[in-house]
Amino acid sequence: MGPGHACGAALALRESDRIAVGVLGDGDYLMGVQALWTAARYSIPLIAIVSNNRSYFNDEVHQQKVAEIRGRDVSRKWVGQRIDDPAPDLAALARAQGLEGLGPITRPSELRAALTEALRLYRAGRAVVIDVVVETGYSPAMAAGLARDA
Numbered sequence: 383m384g385p386g387h388a389c390g391a392a393l394a395l396r397e398s399d400r401i402a403v404g405v406l407g408d409g410d411y412l413m414g415v416q417a418l419w420t421a422a423r424y425s426i427p428l429i430a431i432v433s434n435n436r437s438y439f440n441d442e443v444h445q446q447k448v449a450e451i452r453g454r455d456v457s458r459k460w461v462g463q464r465i466d467d468p469a470p471d472l473a474a475l476a477r478a479q480g481l482e483g484l485g486p487i488t489r490p491s492e493l494r495a496a497l498t499e500a501l502r503l504y505r506a507g508r509a510v511v512i513d514v515v516v517e518t519g520y521s522p523a524m525a526a527g528l529a530r531d532a
Contacts, residue, residue: 384410385430386417392428392509401504402427408434408465408472411511415475421509422480429500430476430511434486435518436466443520443528464518476511485513 388404395402411432421428445459473483482503484496493514500510520528 384417385414388428388430389417389421389426392421392426393424396426401429401501403429403431405431405433408432408436409438409440411472412465412470412475415479418476418481418509418511419479425507426509427504427507428509429504430509432472432485432511432513434472434513434515436464436469436515437518438463438465440528472513473511476513480509482508482510483513484510485515487512487514 385404385406388402388406391404392402411430411434418430420426441463443459445461445463446456448454449456449459469486471486473485476483482500484499487493487496496512496514500512503510
């Protein structure tokens, strides 16, 4: 889901005892991060975990399929799709909207502490983004499913 959905779900849950957690892709996050400003402006607590594979990877899969159909080199499927070199500071973008920003989390051993801190901030009424760097790519089965013929 995207940042707007995360904010809307958090608004709907604000008066409940449920914790509003959204898992966002890095591409959706980058395209809609300004929607999270609403959470800061209206004090809507939420936790957004960004699964950051540093790529618009669905589009990499698509570009590979198109290259195969056209008999072109698939090794360049990443061109225009990778979000790296330099990698955007996703936690800083959260802070720029008035939220708390944690990360980037690059080692699994760092994740528990980040989640604990995010929960503490959430319970204090804050909106939090955690940037979690994950491996670029999908499982072969998922990539095949995305690129299969209709």
